[in-house]
Amino acid sequence: MKLGTLNLKNRYILAPMLNVTTAPYRRFCRKFQKIGLVSVPMLYTKKIEKNPKSIEKDLFKIEDEHPLSIQVIGSNPEALKKTIDILESYKFDVLDLNAGCPSKRAIKAKEGGYLMKNLEKLNLLINIAIKYSSKPISLKIRTGFEKPVNIEELTRIINNSEIEFLIVHARTVLSKFNEGTLDLDTVKSLKDRLSIPVVGNGDIINPISAKHFIDYTNVDAFMIGRESIGNPEIFNYIHEYLVNNKLLSLRNNQETVEKNIKIYENLIDEFLDGISHPLGNYHIKFVELKRNAIWLTKNIKNSKTIRHHLSIAKDLKQLKEILRKYFNS
Numbered sequence: 001m002k003l004g005t006l007n008l009k010n011r012y013i014l015a016p017m018l019n020v021t022t023a024p025y026r027r028f029c030r031k032f033q034k035i036g037l038v039s040v041p042m043l044y045t046k047k048i049e050k051n052p053k054s055i056e057k058d059l060f061k062i063e064d065e066h067p068l069s070i071q072v073i074g075s076n077p078e079a080l081k082k083t084i085d086i087l088e089s090y091k092f093d094v095l096d097l098n099a100g101c102p103s104k105r106a107i108k109a110k111e112g113g114y115l116m117k118n119l120e121k122l123n124l125l126i127n128i129a130i131k132y133s134s135k136p137i138s139l140k141i142r143t144g145f146e147k148p149v150n151i152e153e154l155t156r157i158i159n160n161s162e163i164e165f166l167i168v169h170a171r172t173v174l175s176k177f178n179e180g181t182l183d184l185d186t187v188k189s190l191k192d193r194l195s196i197p198v199v200g201n202g203d204i205i206n207p208i209s210a211k212h213f214i215d216y217t218n219v220d221a222f223m224i225g226r227e228s229i230g231n232p233e234i235f236n237y238i239h240e241y242l243v244n245n246k247l248l249s250l251r252n253n254q255e256t257v258e259k260n261i262k263i264y265e266n267l268i269d270e271f272l273d274g275i276s277h278p279l280g281n282y283h284i285k286f287v288e289l290k291r292n293a294i295w296l297t298k299n300i301k302n303s304k305t306i307r308h309h310l311s312i313a314k315d316l317k318q319l320k321e322i323l324r325k326y327f328n329s
């Protein structure tokens with residue numbers, strides 16, 4: 001499918017998630033699932049302006065990942081310009097502007113989700129990105145700050161810009177991740193009025209919720225974040241339902257978990273092979289394997305005990321011993 005000038009294998013997109021969608025995680029999801037696009041989580045333009053080298057650890061070996069989006073967050077036009085300039089030396093496919101992050105840090109810095117109540121600033125940042133970046137630009141927003149955004153104003157800004165696609169997390173900034181706050185009506189209104197493709201996001205947790213989101217809003221593609229964590233089959237299951245009308249049940253068992261952890265470990269090794277990661281190869285392997293082993297062992301027999309043991313592993317040796325004890329490998 002096409003999202004602007006971007007050619008994707010399909011319309012399923014992995015959401016950017018700070019401290020989750022790392023390089024090995026993105027590779028894992030891509031290898032394992034039907035997935036069209038993955039994203040490097042938000043990079044802070046202010047931080048990059050001060051210390052350009054700080055992004056090296058986040059962008060290690062990204063030339064192997066394709067298609068790939070890089071997301072930036074910031075409100076300072078100069079810092080954005082400088083960041084774009086630095087990013088020009090990296091190989092990636094789309095630059096995504098974050099106008100949705102609800103964190104205290106972002107709101108205090110008047111960036112991310114704060115931009116939903118400062119559309120003038122948002123417009124300025126969009127124009128800078130369009131002017132200075134050689135890559136296609138996408139925008140990730142929420143449906144508003146406290147209440148739904150001024151749709152007329154936002155659609156005017158977007159339709160007058162050269163943004164190639166819009167990603168909407170279907171809740172307001174102040175709704176954070178609260179249950180029962182999904183606002184599909186605003187997503188639908190945006191989709192109806194915009195001339196560019198819209199990607200829907202928020203609480204897609206299974207084939208039924210994916211179908212409901214698409215049917216209700218008519219979005220062109222969708223993005224999944226939290227449900228991908230420890231659930232590497234989610235996109236495939238949704239695809240089976242949307243395309244082949246097959247509703248399979250997602251069930252974790254000892255065998256699938258063991259297989260997935262092994263795949264994850266191999267991917268970490270493959271990623272680290274021949275490089276010296278700025279954070280240290282041992283550290284990366286330990287943190288990645290531990291975190292993902294804990295995520296992957298949800299919903300199996302003895303899950304609570306296994307995950308507790310994994311969580312207290314102090315080094316790779318201990319972690320491997322625990323995995324061998326429960327999984328014979």
Ligand SMILES: Cc1cc2nc3c(=O)[nH]c(=O)nc-3n(C[C@H](O)[C@H](O)[C@H](O)COP(=O)(O)O)c2cc1C
Nearest residue numbers: 015016017018041042140169202203204224225226
């Ligand atoms: C741990 C975590 C980190 C996140 N980091 C980012 C980020 O860096 N950039 C961003 O645009 N959204 C970020 N998000 C939001 C997700 O991209 C997504 O919009 C949100 O989780 C809703 O989708 P979901 O219901 O499928 O999880 C993050 C979410 C989580 C849970």
